Amino acid sequence: MTDTVVLTGITKRYGRRTALDRLDLTLGAGVTGILGPNGAGKTTLLRCLATTLAPDSGTIRALGLDPADRADRTELRRRLGYLPQDPGCYPHFTAFDLVDYVAILKDLTDRAERHREVRRVLADVGLTDRATTRVRKLSGGMRQRLALAQALLADPDLLILDEPTVGLDPEQRMRFRRLVSRVGEDRTVVLSTHQTEDVAALCERVVVVSGGRVVFDGTPFALAAAAEGHVWSTAERPAGGQYWRGADGRYRVLGDRPAGGESAEPTVEDGYLLRLAEPVPA
Numbered sequence: 001m002t003d004t005v006v007l008t009g010i011t012k013r014y015g016r017r018t019a020l021d022r023l024d025l026t027l028g029a030g031v032t033g034i035l036g037p038n039g040a041g042k043t044t045l046l047r048c049l050a051t052t053l054a055p056d057s058g059t060i061r062a063l064g065l066d067p068a069d070r071a072d073r074t075e076l077r078r079r080l081g082y083l084p085q086d087p088g089c090y091p092h093f094t095a096f097d098l099v100d101y102v103a104i105l106k107d108l109t110d111r112a113e114r115h116r117e118v119r120r121v122l123a124d125v126g127l128t129d130r131a132t133t134r135v136r137k138l139s140g141g142m143r144q145r146l147a148l149a150q151a152l153l154a155d156p157d158l159l160i161l162d163e164p165t166v167g168l169d170p171e172q173r174m175r176f177r178r179l180v181s182r183v184g185e186d187r188t189v190v191l192s193t194h195q196t197e198d199v200a201a202l203c204e205r206v207v208v209v210s211g212g213r214v215v216f217d218g219t220p221f222a223l224a225a226a227a228e229g230h231v232w233s234t235a236e237r238p239a240g241g242q243y244w245r246g247a248d249g250r251y252r253v254l255g256d257r258p259a260g261g262e263s264a265e266p267t268v269e270d271g272y273l274l275r276l277a278e279p280v281p282a
């Protein structure tokens with residue numbers, strides 16, 4: 001399988017703050033989840049990929065195109081779908097008009113065909129009956145689905161989603177997983193999230209970013225497996241370390257074995273939290 005995206009040595013600074021630090025990453029077909037704490041650089045990374053931000057140094061190749069080149073950048077923008085973290089919808093547009101506007105920007109010039117495509121993506125996210133509702137009258141979750149609809153226009157070869165499941169109810173989250181996994185069957189999807197359940201359920205690959213660097217790159221299974229032998233369950237409140245009390249009244253402990261601790265099955269979240277507790281490589 002050839003790589004659709006190759007990022008090499010990407011650095012991005014905002015003033016003196018380094019958001020991305022010589023980051024290398026390749027992506028192929030399938031769904032890749034980017035996990036990382038607040039401020040890790042996930043949004044900056046996705047913006048560089050979506051061509052809304054240029055890195056200070058390093059190179060990007062996406063779909064064989066170079067976003068630093070003007071003609072390539074235009075071509076790439078036509079072929080990618082992007083759901084930004086803060087879509088900032090036009091409040092007075094109707095749902096239909098907003099998606100139609102993005103479709104025009106994407107150069108879908110045939111009006112009848114474009115309108116068919118707008119109706120298709122609105123149906124995909126379950127907003128057909130809200131097509132004529134103004135954006136300001138939609139709920140937060142509906143706006144998020146509208147933002148996803150515009151990203152799905154024209155079957156993008158590269159789909160970039162920044163925290164796409166924020167505000168979705170469980171039914172809509174299921175619909176989202178179905179939609180995205182379908183795109184990932186033969187195209188490249190990259191999404192950032194704080195929801196480790198979404199990563200476990202949807203992503204065949206997970207990349208953990210911390211301090212602007214990649215600190216883990218593998219399957220969700222491998223991330224969880226890395227926590228093997230470091231996750232415990234105990235009836236007694238532990239003396240220290242990372243722990244919380246579960247619904248069963250027992251304490252789940254990450255790290256060293258507490259007194260009376262029994263080994264527990266690690267999850268992707270356990271693997272992620274333990275990976276973050278390790279230092280970022282220099």
Ligand SMILES: Nc1ncnc2c1ncn2[C@@H]1O[C@H](COP(=O)(O)OP(=O)(O)OP(=O)(O)O)[C@@H](O)[C@H]1O
Pocket residue numbers: 014015017018019036037038039040041042043044045
């Ligand atoms: N426009 C900006 N101006 C100055 N600093 C910025 C700007 N955008 C991001 N940063 C800083 O760059 C770093 C990376 O931010 P980024 O938004 O990429 O992180 P993130 O992983 O997406 O975080 P979150 O999970 O909170 O959304 C942070 O330290 C942030 O404060």
